[in-house]
Amino acid sequence: MTAPVSPPPKPLLQPLNAGNIVTITVNLYLTHFRTYVGVAWQGILWIVLPILGITALSAILATTSAGILLLFGLSAGVALIYCFAQFLTHSALISRLAFNHLLDSDETVKEAKTKVKKRVWSFLGLAVFLAIFMMITYIVSFVIFFIFIGIGSTMLAGLGGIANPSNTAVGVLVSIFILLLVITFFVLFSLLLLWIYCRFFVLEVPLAVETQLKVYEVIxxxxxxxxxNTRYLMVILSIAFLVNAPIYLVFQLLSIMVQTLAELIIDTPFPSVVVLVLSYLLGYLVSIVGGLLLIPFWQTLKGVIFYDLKTRREGFDLQLKPIQDS
Amino acid sequence: MNLLKKITLKTPESVELKFTLAGIGKRAYAVLLDYIIWLLLLMAWTFISFIFIYNTFSEVLGDNNQLGPWFFSFYLLIFFLIYVGYFIFFEVWWQGKTPGKRFVNIRVIRDDGKPARLPQATLRALLRPVDDLFFLGLFFIVLGKREKRLGDWLAGTVVIQEEQKKTQFTFSPSPTSQDLAEQLKNQVNINQLRPEEFLIIRLYLERRDQMFPEARYSKAKELAYQVKDILELDGVPEGVTAFEFLAAVYLAYQEQEQTISLEKN
Known part of the structure; x- marks a missing residue:
């Protein structure tokens, strides 16, 4: 009478909390360190190698005609944009790996990569969207700010002017008013930026996980x-930043050391060009290694947060049947 | 999946206790909150005492401020007590919890599972500056199997997550759901639903308010169709929303459970 009973699906991770999100991120990051850093390394190479190549080529082409140089510049620009898109894709790949690990449906980097790579340009599209969005935010905020300053000071000056044309107090009043406005504006503007950052913190992750989505759907x-969930996200990001602080500190110290080294060399009577170049290269190396360690952490965090938000807002973990792979 | 580290502690009576370790996220969150509170306390005390000293000496004592150094030493003493005592006091008084830990639901316990007391709290507090130096404690917590910072090693303590007390799920079903629940009890064998499947329905009802509207609707529909299949119903009852159907199943199952447990007793 009874139908064949399938085993109940393994219960999925339920909504977490800010603290556990960061703990899980750290644990995922450490247990998958080689995989995630490996992917980040490939992503970084997509930026470093083209820049090195273009620098070398332009040095070679420097003596040729302007036409060739222009052509070269244009094609180099397009190439760089594509390489940047590749970098974004590799970063997103880390988030996908972390997300799928939480789902208990691990895939190899290769499998994941073939799926994600189809959407290289869409990842770039998302980044462009965010850049334009931020630009508009900046412009609108500053326009509003200057309108306020203009109206406010004219009104204050007008009022003072009617009462007493030669009043220096009006000047003081206007400056105090502007100062207060600048402070208020600065605080509000920082909060706005943080708010936007939180609203789009996992920007590319939905696309990395469900590669068939369109760009506007991802947004x-x-x-x-x-x-x-904005305040919740702010708490998570603060804790994540605190936990990250030692790594930042180490790399800050390293780059200061490299800088001092470079300055010491410049101060010598006959600075050796080779040593100077080497010290700059060392500086780049430090920042590359820093990115190599930090990018996987933040991308893992994005994957974990995306999972958590999906459980909270979509009830994603509430499944009576096992999830079908997309 | 070991996303959060777990440990098993042995009590002196050889009873094994399982705990989930607090984890770096919760500990960092707690310490962040504690440092903010701690700083505010110190600032408040400084503020209050300076206002007090200023008022007393300018009004009551006038120029004769022989008492000044005494008041100042008193201020320093209390300042020092807050500075050193904050963590010790709370960890002892609240059995291993500071305000920050209480907020994020973690607790300090001894290696044998007993609550932390004065010696443990003191040792942890004494080593705190060392652990904060160059984020030493953070490395120990992240890389160690038992997430012990230096203070924990010395005091013989671990920091664990407390089971969150489940608030009783209260749920007021609509009359439609109640009627449907009665029907369902007669129509189908509600026990075809497994406990874990029932739990999913319950979680949906609990959490649906946090979901965004479309997801709330589509999730209900998805679950309702699956429940229909599990219960081998011919079709979804007409004129009832998916949500009402799920609520009815929840009610019917719950009442059945209650009758079973009553019979057992």
């Missing part, structure tokens, strides 16, 4: 997921 998903 919509971001908006829906982070709604009502």
């Amino acid at each position: 919509q998903i971001n908006w829906n997921l982070s709604k009502k």
